[in-house]
Amino acid sequence: MIEARNIRKSFDGAEILKGVDISVDKGDVVAVLGPSGSGKTTLLRCLNFLERADAGTLSFDGVEYDLATAKKGEIAAVRRKTAFVFQNYNLFLNKTVLDNVTLGLTVARKIPKDEAVERAKTALERVGLGDKLGAYPFTLSGGQQQRAAIARGLAQNPEIIYFDEPTSALDPELIGEVLSVMRDLASEGMTMIVVTHEMEFARSVSKKVVFMENGVVVESGPSKEFFENPKEERSRKFVNFILSER
Ligand SMILES: Nc1ncnc2c1ncn2[C@@H]1O[C@H](COP(=O)(O)OP(=O)(O)O)[C@@H](O)[C@H]1O
Ligand SMILES: [Mg+2]
Incomplete structure (x- = not known):
């Protein structure tokens, strides 16, 4: 479904992505792992043209785009198929949960209000927030806010959802409810790329792992192999370190 090749990106003369490849098949969950600063966020952002x-x-889906030079129309075409879930939810704090989810549909996608509201309600029910439609984000826990952000993505009927450390801003006791929603999506066949430090989630839910460090992919392959028998010394150290932290 997605095949990205040789992604390069520099900031202020420092090369942050040094020729990264990533491929995702329909229905796959791909976990992107790696230490802080390795370029994971930049990779996701480049894939969705949030960063050029x-x-x-x-x-x-078989259509070729140049990530450096794609025109507005091409960018819009890609974004119609994708949704992005940010670490810090990015909800409008002065809008209700229902409005937050509806707005992405009426404004960005020009979907009629009635239909948008129906889709938003369905998505919010799917993440367990059917009883919070009129709530404002500041009255919700971080876990609920992130679930609302996931609903906003789901309502767009994306072919793939990009998650950038969706649980790393959450208090530990709220991580589980968000991972559980993501687990459900995965089992329903949603295609996802998930940047995460949740090793247990990556191990049990993802099909493939891409392990990055310093702007390069150190190792990628089936999750089972990555966790049970990593090929690279560096991957082994990373997995052991993360596991020992818990
Ligand atoms: N907009 C930006 N301007 C300058 N430097 C950036 C920008 N975005 C990211 N970087 C730098 O790129 C490096 C990789 O960042 P990032 O992709 O966020 O890594 P990760 O998500 O793996 O922690 C970091 O050193 C960061 O400071
Ligand atoms: Mg990041």
């Missing part, structure tokens, strides 16, 4: 890559190609 210096080089790289993206094949999406």
Whole structure:
């Protein structure tokens, strides 16, 4: 479904992505792992044109895009198929949960209000927030806010959802409810790329792992192999370190 090749990106002369490849099949959950600063967020952002890559190609459902030079219309075409879940939810704090989810549909996608509201309600029910439609984000826990942000993505009927450390801003006791929603999505066949430090989630839910460090992919392959028998010394150290932290 997605095949990205040779993504490069520099900030202020420092090369942050040094030719990264990533591919995702329909229905796959791909976990992107790696220490802080390795370029994981930049990778996701480049895939969705939130950041403009210096080089790289993206094949999406067989259509080729140049990540460095794609035009507005091409960017819109890619974004119609994707949703992005941020670490800090990015909800409008002065809008209700229902409005937050509806707005993405009426404003960005020009979907009629009635239909947008129906889709938003369905998505909010799916993440367990059917009773919070009129609530404002500041009255919700971080876990509820992140679930609302996931609903906002789901309501767009994306082909793939990009998650950038969706639980790392949460208090430990709230992480589980968000991971549980993501687990459900995965089992329903949603295609996802998940940047995460939740090793147990990555191990039990993801099909493939991409392990990055310093802007390069150190190792990628089936999750089972990565966790049970990592090929690279560096991957082994990372997995052991993260596991020992818990
Ligand atoms: N907009 C930006 N401007 C300058 N430097 C950036 C920007 N975004 C990211 N970086 C730098 O790129 C490096 C990788 O960042 P990031 O992709 O956020 O890594 P990760 O998500 O793996 O922690 C970091 O050193 C960060 O400071
Ligand atoms: Mg990051």
